[in-house]
Amino acid sequence: MTALPANDSLTEAKTAPAPKTAKQTGAHAVVRTLEALGVERVFGYPGGAIMPVYDALTGSSLQHILVRHEQAAAFAADAQARITGKAGVCLATSGPGATNLLTGIANAYMDSVPMIILTGQVPSGLMGTDAFQEVDVFGMSMPVVKHSIIIRDPMRIPEMIAEAFEIAEGGRPGPVLIDLPKDVLQAEAYPTLPPEPRPAAGPSRASDADVAAATALLTQSKRPVLYIGGGVALGRAVDAVRDFMGRTGIPAVATLKGLGCPHPDAENFLGMLGMHGGRAANVAVDECDLLVCCGARFDDRATGRLDSFAKGARIIHMDADIAEIGKLRAADAAIAGDIADALARMDPGYLDIDPWRETCRERKARHAFRYDAPGNGVFAPAMLKELSEAAGDDFIAACDVGQHQMWVAQHCRFARPESHLTSAGLGAMGYGLPAGIGAAMERPDAKVVTISGDGSIMMNIQELATARRYSVPIRILLLDNASLGLVRQWQEYFFDQNFSEIDLYDNPDFAEVAHAFGIEAFTVHSRDEVPGAIDRLLNARGPILAHVLIDPRENVWPLVPPGASNADMMED
Amino acid sequence: MLNTLIIELAEAEGALMRLIGLVERRGYMIGTLDKSEAREGQSTITLQVTPRDAARQLDVLIRQIGRLMDVRAVFTPEIAAAEAAHASYHWRQACPPRN
Ligand SMILES: Cc1ncc(C[n+]2csc(CCOP(=O)(O)OP(=O)(O)O)c2C)c(N)n1
Ligand SMILES: [Mg+2]
Numbered sequence: 001m002t003a004l005p006a007n008d009s010l011t012e013a014k015t016a017p018a019p020k021t022a023k024q025t026g027a028h029a030v031v032r033t034l035e036a037l038g039v040e041r042v043f044g045y046p047g048g049a050i051m052p053v054y055d056a057l058t059g060s061s062l063q064h065i066l067v068r069h070e071q072a073a074a075f076a077a078d079a080q081a082r083i084t085g086k087a088g089v090c091l092a093t094s095g096p097g098a099t100n101l102l103t104g105i106a107n108a109y110m111d112s113v114p115m116i117i118l119t120g121q122v123p124s125g126l127m128g129t130d131a132f133q134e135v136d137v138f139g140m141s142m143p144v145v146k147h148s149i150i151i152r153d154p155m156r157i158p159e160m161i162a163e164a165f166e167i168a169e170g171g172r173p174g175p176v177l178i179d180l181p182k183d184v185l186q187a188e189a190y191p192t193l194p195p196e197p198r199p200a201a202g203p204s205r206a207s208d209a210d211v212a213a214a215t216a217l218l219t220q221s222k223r224p225v226l227y228i229g230g231g232v233a234l235g236r237a238v239d240a241v242r243d244f245m246g247r248t249g250i251p252a253v254a255t256l257k258g259l260g261c262p263h264p265d266a267e268n269f270l271g272m273l274g275m276h277g278g279r280a281a282n283v284a285v286d287e288c289d290l291l292v293c294c295g296a297r298f299d300d301r302a303t304g305r306l307d308s309f310a311k312g313a314r315i316i317h318m319d320a321d322i323a324e325i326g327k328l329r330a331a332d333a334a335i336a337g338d339i340a341d342a343l344a345r346m347d348p349g350y351l352d353i354d355p356w357r358e359t360c361r362e363r364k365a366r367h368a369f370r371y372d373a374p375g376n377g378v379f380a381p382a383m384l385k386e387l388s389e390a391a392g393d394d395f396i397a398a399c400d401v402g403q404h405q406m407w408v409a410q411h412c413r414f415a416r417p418e419s420h421l422t423s424a425g426l427g428a429m430g431y432g433l434p435a436g437i438g439a440a441m442e443r444p445d446a447k448v449v450t451i452s453g454d455g456s457i458m459m460n461i462q463e464l465a466t467a468r469r470y471s472v473p474i475r476i477l478l479l480d481n482a483s484l485g486l487v488r489q490w491q492e493y494f495f496d497q498n499f500s501e502i503d504l505y506d507n508p509d510f511a512e513v514a515h516a517f518g519i520e521a522f523t524v525h526s527r528d529e530v531p532g533a534i535d536r537l538l539n540a541r542g543p544i545l546a547h548v549l550i551d552p553r554e555n556v557w558p559l560v561p562p563g564a565s566n567a568d569m570m571e572d
Numbered sequence: 573m574l575n576t577l578i579i580e581l582a583e584a585e586g587a588l589m590r591l592i593g594l595v596e597r598r599g600y601m602i603g604t605l606d607k608s609e610a611r612e613g614q615s616t617i618t619l620q621v622t623p624r625d626a627a628r629q630l631d632v633l634i635r636q637i638g639r640l641m642d643v644r645a646v647f648t649p650e651i652a653a654a655e656a657a658h659a660s661y662h663w664r665q666a667c668p669p670r671n
Contacts, residue, residue, distance in 0.1 A: 138586060142590055143593060143597055147641045148586065150585055150586075321639070323639050326632055327632050
């Protein structure tokens with residue numbers, strides 16, 4: 001920011017000598033570039049090599065959120081980006097600060113989340129000498145970034161950061177790491193700022209021939225299924241998918257990341273497919289003669305045994321990223337580019353698929369989830385269903401990883417894909433709390449609920465301090481089964497009930513832990529307390545934590561055993 | 573199965589490491605590697621690669637290489653020959669812009 005003369009008299013200001021501007025450094029250029037690019041919030045944690053940036057933050061319009069572990073900075077920035085579609089920004093020092101970010105970077109990479117990671121680095125002259133707190137984060141992060149740079153010239157800071165944002169947000173989004181040697185941050189520099197944020201280039205348009213080829217396959221199909229993945233939300237194709245489903249009546253299934261793309265109440269939406277998918281979804285894919293893959297990537301958790309996945313089907317593969325096409329399953333027709341545009345141009349006319357649609361709908365009704373579990377213990381699937389319905393279209397779930405994550409996917413209602421923040425590709429325990437914080441800061445008026453497990457919450461429990469510090473409007477629903485439930489379930493069925501190291505009998509009293517952080521909290525012991533608990537959670541300003549005790553023997557159903565075909569699912 | 577890949581690579585910090593890392597990580601062994609002198613900020617890398625298992629498909633690897641920011645173009649000798657003969661194929665035509 002240019003310093004204005006302290007005097008507010010215009011005439012005097014004109015005649016007064018030019019104000020003595022403070023020395024500007026590379027670090028100021030970093031901060032002012034972020035401001036100029038429209039960044040409002042960064043999540044970070046200070047330390048030696050990044051201190052010049054922290055110094056330059058003083059007086060900046062950027063809101064810096066001090067987390068309590070760098071991994072949480074990355075997860076919070078990731079969640080913000082999933083909601084806004086714009087790159088989230090996180091900041092850490094060299095060495096341990098940078099290595100603590102790596103899980104968060106990998107998480108963003110696996111789920112194609114736009115993110116800018118700024119790391120301090122030891123001075124250029126010391127790089128490569130094993131200096132104090134030197135790690136080659138540029139090298140270490142290479143497999144899990146879309147791109148990365150080391151800025152060596154302070155004059156190029158604005159231009160290179162602006163380009164990093166374009167790369168992170170454009171095409172198939174992803175994380176971009178910017179390593180900043182300390183001498184570059186401290187050098188005197190007065191670079192020109194980028195004029196204004198440049199809009200990211202949109203994906204290319206599919207050719208008429210490709211659209212026609214795909215449409216022809218559709219018209220020949222008697223049993224088509226839409227297979228919807230995270231690329232639909234990333235490609236801003238949610239409305240196009242809903243319109244296409246409405247026009248054609250083709251039954252649809254979604255991946256973990258595709259949830260919220262089809263309208264949750266659409267009668268031809270059959271639910272999630274895959275390892276913990278519903279029977280209606282998995283059987284429809286098994287029996288279909290045409291699979292229309294929209295922004296999904298044949299992940300093994302979705303496909304089960306690949307060679308029997310949609311085994312009799314032809315494939316239309318639509319993806320913004322051409323490198324995904326044919327990676328795991330050959331495509332009979334491919335659309336590389338803008339999914340929304342291609343769907344809008346695909347008009348197969350009347351499709352003679354009424355019997356197929358009926359079969360799918362009938363199966364969906366017959367295999368609907370049941371919530372009438374016996375006993376008076378809290379039945380987590382029912383509680384989650386009621387919670388999401390009570391929260392309505394403003395509901396945003398930030399999940400951790402485990403059984404509770406799968407119950408959220410199966411039983412919650414998501415009005416939009418941004419309503420469901422989950423670590424899908426990486427499956428990183430510890431995502432839920434920082435992601436909830438990032439989401440609630442971005443959408444303070446939404447009903448943001450972190451849904452965590454007693455194992456996962458301990459991976460980033462320190463972020464309760466961040467929630468408290470900034471009075472973040474977050475609700476935490478902690479489903480406590482006193483175990484690493486998902487691992488326990490696998491041990492029960494695939495390791496001869498050899499329950500090895502999954503018992504968390506000695507968990508702390510989580511309500512007391514929350515109280516110690518200055519956070520409102522209460523414990524739910526039985527089913528009759530559930531309606532009151534949901535009310536209290538949703539009506540609280542937050543932060544608030546509900547510690548919910550559930551039966552450790554409860555499992556996630558259905559379950560496709562690892563290596564099996566999706567059609568061979570186990571049921572309760 | 574030996575395959576030759578020709579890559580036009582920008583002279584950027586880490587570009588070579590990123591390229592080699594990708595090829596190995598995606599399931600290929602690098603038999604030979606040749607880097608030309610840089611001209612106008614760009615050099616030509618020629619690699620001979622062998623897949624670690626039969627499921628790996630070279631065209632997927634080519635597109636994954638093409639996705640790297642520092643890669644200007646990637647060919648096989650067959651593609652290069654077709655280009656020289658004014659045939660129409662070039663990977664860029666098959667790829668959307670990377671941004
Ligand atoms: C960082 C990390 N470490 C280990 C795992 C493996 N893992 C997946 S689920 C799970 C258990 C999670 O326990 P909890 O959070 O209590 O959830 P629950 O399954 O009991 O609902 C573990 C250990 C993981 N996904 N992430
Ligand atoms: Mg648990």
